[in-house]
Amino acid sequence: MGTRTTLSGLPFMIAHEMISRFVQPKKGEQVLILADSESEADFVHAFAAACAEFGAETNILIMPPTFLEDAERPLTGLALAAMRECDIYIPLVATTYMAIHEIEVSRCLHDKTRPKNMRTFIPGARHGAGLKGDGLKFTLEALRNHDYAKVREWGRKFCSYLIPGKEIRVTSAAGTDLVASIEGIDCFYPYGAYATQPGELGLIPDGETGGGPREFTAEGVIVIDGPIAYTALQPKLKQPVAVTVKGGRVTDIKGGEEAAALKKLIDANENADVLAEIALGTNPYLEHTGVINVTDKRILGTIHVAFGENAHQIYPYGTIFSPIHVDCVLLKPNCWVDGVQLLRDGVPVI
Numbered sequence: 001m002g003t004r005t006t007l008s009g010l011p012f013m014i015a016h017e018m019i020s021r022f023v024q025p026k027k028g029e030q031v032l033i034l035a036d037s038e039s040e041a042d043f044v045h046a047f048a049a050a051c052a053e054f055g056a057e058t059n060i061l062i063m064p065p066t067f068l069e070d071a072e073r074p075l076t077g078l079a080l081a082a083m084r085e086c087d088i089y090i091p092l093v094a095t096t097y098m099a100i101h102e103i104e105v106s107r108c109l110h111d112k113t114r115p116k117n118m119r120t121f122i123p124g125a126r127h128g129a130g131l132k133g134d135g136l137k138f139t140l141e142a143l144r145n146h147d148y149a150k151v152r153e154w155g156r157k158f159c160s161y162l163i164p165g166k167e168i169r170v171t172s173a174a175g176t177d178l179v180a181s182i183e184g185i186d187c188f189y190p191y192g193a194y195a196t197q198p199g200e201l202g203l204i205p206d207g208e209t210g211g212g213p214r215e216f217t218a219e220g221v222i223v224i225d226g227p228i229a230y231t232a233l234q235p236k237l238k239q240p241v242a243v244t245v246k247g248g249r250v251t252d253i254k255g256g257e258e259a260a261a262l263k264k265l266i267d268a269n270e271n272a273d274v275l276a277e278i279a280l281g282t283n284p285y286l287e288h289t290g291v292i293n294v295t296d297k298r299i300l301g302t303i304h305v306a307f308g309e310n311a312h313q314i315y316p317y318g319t320i321f322s323p324i325h326v327d328c329v330l331l332k333p334n335c336w337v338d339g340v341q342l343l344r345d346g347v348p349v350i
Contacts (some may be wrong), residue, residue, distance in 0.1 A: 011046035014131075015123070017143055018204060019050040023121045024196045025088055027055030032086035032118075034079055034128075036065040038094035043131045047090055047123065056088065065095040072098045072323055080104050088195075089120045091128035099128060101325055106315035109199055110187070121195040122203035125294045138294050142205035146285040151207050152192025154282035154300060157350055158209045158342060159190040165337040168213065168278060170222075170303055172333045173345065174240050178220035178305075180213035180248075180278060182337070187211045187314050192282065207283025207298030211314055216248035218275045222305055224262075226329025227292040229306075231261035235288035235296065236331065243328075249273045250307060262326070266307060271322035276310035278303065280335065280342070296329050301346035303333045 025031060031051045035044045039062075048058040061082055066073035073096040075083075083089055083104060091099035099105075100122065108118045124130025124139050131139060162168070166183040170176055188211035195202035224241040227233050239256035250273040253263040266272040281302040289295045297304040308325045310318035332346035341349050 011042040012049055014139070014143070015043065015046035015050040016053065018121070018123055019047065019054070022148070022193050022195060022202050022204070023051075023088060023119070025051050025054040025056035029056045029087040030085060031056045031058040031088040031090065032082050033058060033060045033090045033092060034075075034099055035060060035062050035092045036095055037062065038065045039092045039129060040094070040131055043123070044092050047092065051088070059086075063093065067095065072096050072101070074098055075102055075104070083108050083118065086118050087116070087198075089118050091120070091122060094129040097325075101309060101312050103311045103315065106312040109201060110315055117198035119195040119198055119200045120202070122201075125203045125205050130294060134289075134291060135294060138289075138291070139204050142285070146205065146283065148193040148206065151283050151285075152190060152194060154284070154348070155190030155192050155209050157348075158280050158282065159188045161337040161340060161342060161350070162188040162209060162211065162280075167338055169336045170278065170330070170333050172223060172330055174225050174330075174332075175223040175242060176221060176330060176333060178218060178222050178245065180218035180275070182212040182214060182278075185212040185214055185314055185317055187317070188279075205283065205286060205294060205298060207286060207300065208279045208281055208304070210277060210279040212278050213248070213275065214317070215274070215310070215319065218245045218248045220245060222328070222330070224328040224330060226288070226302065226304075226331045227290050227296050228258060228262055228329075229292050229327040230265055230324070232258040233292060234290040241328075245275050248275050250275070262328075265324070265326060269308065269323045271320050272308045272324050272326065274307060274310065274320045274322065275305060276308050276318070276320060276325060277306035277313050277327075279305075292327055292329060297327050301332070301343060301348065303330045303335060303343070304328060305330070
């Protein structure tokens, strides 16, 4: 991790604002801040100091990085052991999504048989490493101008249909027509940045009800017209990508250069052809930037799907492990749950 001389005032102010609003540590709670040698040192120490202000006991663990582009580095055994004992987990790992996309993270959050469940807060929204450049800009914008009580309210509205729902249908004027079972999948998240209670997952900027579908039940065509993780990071694609799904797996991909790039990515990674997620955006304050994992997939009125790993995504119902989890945005979808319409051309109707 980079050399630290003195603690800058701005990182501490930002960290303290997030911790006091969205985490609210209690005296004696154990906090794990996970970093690596590429993490922003000032923010690592700022979050530790902010938690200490509330009487929490903060532990910083620095794990080895990966320098391979788009590679995932599994968390170390020491990191996993620390996670099992902590009350609050703050990932600030700069080089691996496994800080979040790790089955043990979901287990520590949601497994009700554990003696205690942790809660997780992700600053910067991108595996905790988004507190620089545009990520820091988006984070400051969110803190200044987003009302996360309203974001959470939208999440709760959608989840009141999604969690007890049996079937979801998504269509669009672009050509999407997808049906899938969500029966029994009760892990759609409505927290809206807040991580004040065990089992909650909050992040800044936040705004999605990630979850479902039930494995291998999705059927139909998905026409992607917004950004695609890893391959097409612009607010709107040059040419929509049409993905055919049968039995929950991709069977065909058509379109232009973005379609070719997505097909290459899916073909190159085990189980990347599995439809792993259908999620609704809940944040009315975000704008399209093309930065899919920070802004676009969380905009109210959008839906994003993902291909690949679902074991952490719909814990404990997912069984699919893959090196990747590829989010793709649908810009103006229609959506029904058990026949009740939630979105009409990207506008909520509930």
